Amino acid sequence: MFDSVIAVLDWFGIGVFATTGALVASRKQLDIVSFALLGTVTGVGGGTLRDLLLGVSPVFWVRDPTIVVVCVAVSVLVFFVAHIPESRYRLLLWFDAAGLALFAVVGAEKGLEAGSGPVIAVLMGVITASFGGIIRDVVGDEPSILLRPEIYLTAALAASLLFVALTGLGVPRTAAIIAGVGIGFAIRGGALLKGWALPVYRARPGRTPDQLGL
Amino acid sequence: MFDSVIAVLDWFGIGVFATTGALVASRKQLDIVSFALLGTVTGVGGGTLRDLLLGVSPVFWVRDPTIVVVCVAVSVLVFFVAHIPESRYRLLLWFDAAGLALFAVVGAEKGLEAGSGPVIAVLMGVITASFGGIIRDVVGDEPSILLRPEIYLTAALAASLLFVALTGLGVPRTAAIIAGVGIGFAIRGGALLKGWALPVYRARPGRTPDQLGL
Amino acid sequence: MFDSVIAVLDWFGIGVFATTGALVASRKQLDIVSFALLGTVTGVGGGTLRDLLLGVSPVFWVRDPTIVVVCVAVSVLVFFVAHIPESRYRLLLWFDAAGLALFAVVGAEKGLEAGSGPVIAVLMGVITASFGGIIRDVVGDEPSILLRPEIYLTAALAASLLFVALTGLGVPRTAAIIAGVGIGFAIRGGALLKGWALPVYRARPGRTPDQLGL
Numbered sequence: 113m114f115d116s117v118i119a120v121l122d123w124f125g126i127g128v129f130a131t132t133g134a135l136v137a138s139r140k141q142l143d144i145v146s147f148a149l150l151g152t153v154t155g156v157g158g159g160t161l162r163d164l165l166l167g168v169s170p171v172f173w174v175r176d177p178t179i180v181v182v183c184v185a186v187s188v189l190v191f192f193v194a195h196i197p198e199s200r201y202r203l204l205l206w207f208d209a210a211g212l213a214l215f216a217v218v219g220a221e222k223g224l225e226a227g228s229g230p231v232i233a234v235l236m237g238v239i240t241a242s243f244g245g246i247i248r249d250v251v252g253d254e255p256s257i258l259l260r261p262e263i264y265l266t267a268a269l270a271a272s273l274l275f276v277a278l279t280g281l282g283v284p285r286t287a288a289i290i291a292g293v294g295i296g297f298a299i300r301g302g303a304l305l306k307g308w309a310l311p312v313y314r315a316r317p318g319r320t321p322d323q324l325g326l
Numbered sequence: 327m328f329d330s331v332i333a334v335l336d337w338f339g340i341g342v343f344a345t346t347g348a349l350v351a352s353r354k355q356l357d358i359v360s361f362a363l364l365g366t367v368t369g370v371g372g373g374t375l376r377d378l379l380l381g382v383s384p385v386f387w388v389r390d391p392t393i394v395v396v397c398v399a400v401s402v403l404v405f406f407v408a409h410i411p412e413s414r415y416r417l418l419l420w421f422d423a424a425g426l427a428l429f430a431v432v433g434a435e436k437g438l439e440a441g442s443g444p445v446i447a448v449l450m451g452v453i454t455a456s457f458g459g460i461i462r463d464v465v466g467d468e469p470s471i472l473l474r475p476e477i478y479l480t481a482a483l484a485a486s487l488l489f490v491a492l493t494g495l496g497v498p499r500t501a502a503i504i505a506g507v508g509i510g511f512a513i514r515g516g517a518l519l520k521g522w523a524l525p526v527y528r529a530r531p532g533r534t535p536d537q538l539g540l
Numbered sequence: 541m542f543d544s545v546i547a548v549l550d551w552f553g554i555g556v557f558a559t560t561g562a563l564v565a566s567r568k569q570l571d572i573v574s575f576a577l578l579g580t581v582t583g584v585g586g587g588t589l590r591d592l593l594l595g596v597s598p599v600f601w602v603r604d605p606t607i608v609v610v611c612v613a614v615s616v617l618v619f620f621v622a623h624i625p626e627s628r629y630r631l632l633l634w635f636d637a638a639g640l641a642l643f644a645v646v647g648a649e650k651g652l653e654a655g656s657g658p659v660i661a662v663l664m665g666v667i668t669a670s671f672g673g674i675i676r677d678v679v680g681d682e683p684s685i686l687l688r689p690e691i692y693l694t695a696a697l698a699a700s701l702l703f704v705a706l707t708g709l710g711v712p713r714t715a716a717i718i719a720g721v722g723i724g725f726a727i728r729g730g731a732l733l734k735g736w737a738l739p740v741y742r743a744r745p746g747r748t749p750d751q752l753g754l
Contacts, residue, residue, distance in 0.1 A: 139532025140473055143524035145480040149452065149472075160379065165588065167597030169381030170440075177445040201538055226598075231605040238577065246679060251460060253470055255535060256681055258577075259568055266573040310571035318567025318629060321683060353746025354687055357738035359694040363666065363686075374593065383595030384654075391659040415752055465674060467684055469749060 117286055118221050121293065122159075123182070125214035128207040129244045130155030130183040134190035135204040136252035144191050150252060151187030152180055157244035158215050159222075162236050166226045205304055208245055208257065212264070213296030216241040216271035217289055230276050237272025238265060241296075262303035263310060271296025331500055332435050335507065336373075337396070339428035342421040343458045344369030344397040348404035349418040350466035358405050364466060365401030366394055371458035376433050376450050380440045419518055422459055422471065426478070427510030430455040430485035431503055444490050451486025452479060455510075476517035477524060485510025545714055546649050549721065550587075551610070553642035556635040557672045558583030558611040562618035563632040564680035572619050578680060579615030580608055585672035590647050590664050594654045633732055636673055636685065640692070641724030644669040644699035645717055658704050665700025666693060669724075690731035691738060699724025 133154025137147040156173045163171040173179040197203045219240025223233035242258065242265060249256045257264060275292030279285060302308050347368025351361040370387050377385040387393040411417045433454025437447035456472065456479060463470045471478060489506030493499060516522050561582025565575040584601050591599040601607040625631045647668025651661035670686065670693060677684045685692060703720030707713060730736050 136532075141475075141526045141531055142473070143477070143480065143526060145483055145524065146472060146478075149456070149479050152449075164378055164592055165599050165602060167599075167602075169383070169597070171379050171381075174379060174381075174442060174446050177443060180445055180449055199533075199538055201532060201535060228602060229605060231608055232602050235580075235608055242577070250464060250678060251470065251472060253473060254532075256679065258574060258679060259570070259681060260535075261569075263571070264574075265577050266571065269573055310573065312569045312571060317569055318564075318682075319627075321629060321688070350746075355689075355740045355745055356687070357691070357694065357740060359697055359738065360686060360692075363670070363693050366663075378592055383597070385593050385595075388593055388595075388656060388660055391657060394659055394663055413747075413752055415746060415749065464678060465684065465686060467687060468746075474749070 117289055118218055121214045121289065122218045125211045125218055126155045126159075126179060126183065127186055128214070129158070129211040129248075130186040131190055132204045132208045132211065132245070133248045133252075134187040135194060135200045135207070136248055136254055137187070138190065138194035139200055139204075139254070140252055144188060147187040147191045148184045150248065151190065152183040153251065154244045154248040155183040155186070156180070157247045158219065158240040158242065159244075161243045162219050162222060162240045165239070166223065166228070166236065168222075168226060205257075206301075209267075209297060209300040209304060211244070212241045212268050212300055213271050213293045214241075215244070216268040216296050217275045217292040220272035220275050220292070221289075224276070224279065230280060233276050234269070234272045237275070238268045241268040241271070261307075261309050263299060263308050264303070266310060267296045267300035267303065270299055331503055332432055335428045335503065336432045339425045339432055340369045340373075340393060340397065341400055342428070343372070343425040343462075344400040345404055346418045346422045346425065346459070347462045347466075348401040349408060349414045349421070350462055350468055351401070352404065352408035353414055353418075353468070354466055358402060361401040361405045362398045364462065365404065366397040367465065368458045368462040369397040369400070370394070371461045372429050372433065372454040372456065373436075373458075375457045376436060376454045379453070380437065380442070380450070382436075382440060419471075420515075423481075423511060423514040423518060425458070426455045426482050426514055427485050427507045428455075429458070430482040430510050431489045431506040434486035434489050434506070435503075438490070438493065444494060447490050448483070448486045451489070452482045455482035455486070475521075475523050477513060477522050478517070480524060481510045481514035481517065484513055545717055546646055549642045549717065550646045553639045553646055554583045554587075554607060554611065555614055556642070557586070557639040557676075558614040559618055560632045560636045560639065560673070561676045561680075562615040563622060563628045563635070564676055564682055565615070566618065566622035567628055567632075567682070568680055572616060575615040575619045576612045578676065579618065580611035581679065582672045582676040583611040583614070584608070585675045586643050586647065586668040586670065587650075587672075589671045590650060590668045593667070594651065594656070594664065596650075596654060633685075634729075637695075637725060637728040637732060639672070640669045640696050640728055641699050641721045642669075643672070644696040644724050645703045645720040648700035648703050648720070649717075652704070652707065658708060661704050662697070662700045665703070666696045669696040669700070689735075689737050691727060691736050692731070694738060695724045695728035695731065698727055 130151040134151040216237040220237030223236030278288035344365040348365040434451030437450030492502035558579040562579040644665040648665030651664030706716035
């Protein structure tokens with residue numbers, strides 16, 4: 113039962129992140145093959161870095177190529193329907209939010225599974241949740257989602273922290289999973305709807321090297 | 327015989343990609359050490375990611391440092407002759423095209439060699455072919471070659487797909503290699519000369535977050 | 541004794557690079573969680589790539605989570621004091637210079653330790669020293685430190701080259717370490733103070749694809 117809950121969430125996370133990658137491809141007016149690559153890279157990127165760091169080898173989608181096939185299929189679907197939503201970028205933000213919450217818990221669980229302690233497990237959650245979006249934005253030349261003003265990483269951190277803490281306290285795992293994903297999506301969703309942001313200690317933007325005379 | 331054909335193509339691919347990295351360094355007016363690093367990273371980048379993903383450890387150039395020496399030598403050579411061509415960027419595109427076709431087949435072959443099935447082998451071809459150029463453009467702050475309008479990834483996909491299909495059908499490997507590299511270079515070369523592009527489903531560019539009021 | 545010298549330098553390098561990552565977060569006015577992630581990624585980035593390439597698995601900070609805790613602590617400290625220096629970017633450049641010299645020697649030593657020959661050891665030094673800064677600048681959307689006009693990689697190369705050469709000549713390791721770090725910091729510091737730059741063979745900047753009619 114537990115394995116299947118995490119596995120289901122993992123599949124959902126892969127699907128929604130692949131969608132965000134394909135949406136970036138549509139914003140950049142790329143062709144269908146580029147949709148497939150950007151969707152796949154975004155869908156599997158976070159988990160790939162996690163597996164590399166944990167020393168899980170080969171990485172998960174090399175062991176299970178169906179994952180790649182699904183990413184390609186999702187991307188091709190987006191290629192044909194991306195014109196429907198009024199704002200693809202808003203849709204991207206919401207799918208990214210769902211993926212963020214899902215992968216934060218999935219990543220933390222994979223960290224625990226690999227024998228890591230709580231600090232590394234929480235960090236694996238944050239890395240799995242954020243890295244797919246980071247490479248999507250770098251490769252697709254989008255403004256980085258990490259640099260947006262509202263809360264982003266904090267939602268991933270809350271999700272994986274709550275999941276790891278509840279698991280450590282002996283809470284049944286399905287409950288810990290639901291709580292983790294729920295808090296992560298609630299925080300990021302609230303940030304998107306209400307513009308929630310953590311305080312910035314000192315609102316003084318950086319100057320460019322030119323302005324500094326460097 | 328077969329091993330040496332792939333090995334020769336691998337060396338050519340490394341050399342032409344190292345050249346493109348050094349050409350970016352020359353476009354950015356960097357010093358000779360930066361030429362060497364950017365050339366080396368571009369030359370070995372795709373194969374390095376492939377080895378990491380397949381769990382081949384340590385990566386190929388750690389096992390055979392001659393590869394690094396060659397990348398450095400090529401980059402130093404470019405440092406002294408980069409002023410000769412009228413347009414270094416056009417040259418970069420053509421060398422990149424050659425590397426793309428070569429690495430698409432080499433990468434797919436390494437995937438098969440590591441025991442992967444056809445889906446992963448094809449993907450390894452595309453990754454090996456494209457990743458060196460991606461990090462070159464990110465590190466060198468060039469417009470990403472993936473975002474250019476003409477066909478790029480499709481050429482790599484065609485090359486590795488044809489090679490894997492012909493190999494699966496029992497065609498002699500040297501013939502499969504020649505067919506794969508040939509089709510890849512023909513498609514990318516045609517795209518460069520004629521501006522070939524796959525249809526974009528809906529020519530509606532993405533709006534910036536600002537335009538969306540986000 | 542030797543192990544502790546390298547270990548101490550490694551800790552210093554991690555701390556100063558984490559500081560530079562957090563300084564970029566402050567320049568971009570991010571929140572405290574983003575400080576922690578950007579600081580951690582920058583602090584451990586170079587060593588992580590080195591471990592992946594050498595096949596050291598899992599990577600060092602997964603084996604010793606204290607490193608992550610220290611990166612987070614340093615980043616949080618920067619969050620509270622980043623407003624004090626007049627120019628955070630200048631401070632970033634100097635901390636980066638210190639980290640560059642330290643990691644160039646630490647990385648080369650880890651390469652030797654893993655059984656690599658001198659070419660790979662020197663390259664591991666350069667990679668360890670430069671990669672944290674590269675991903676910091678890519679993720680934080682800063683102008684890449686590699687593209688600045690003054691000497692950067694050359695300082696890292698000199699540091700790891702001198703260390704590996706002296707070690708190969710049988711010089712006591714502590715002396716080799718001090719010489720390597722010293723020359724690296726002296727060169728990069730001189731470049732920052734005096735604008736030292738290696739000659740650029742031909743001062744002809746690249747044209748954009750648009751200017752080339754591409």
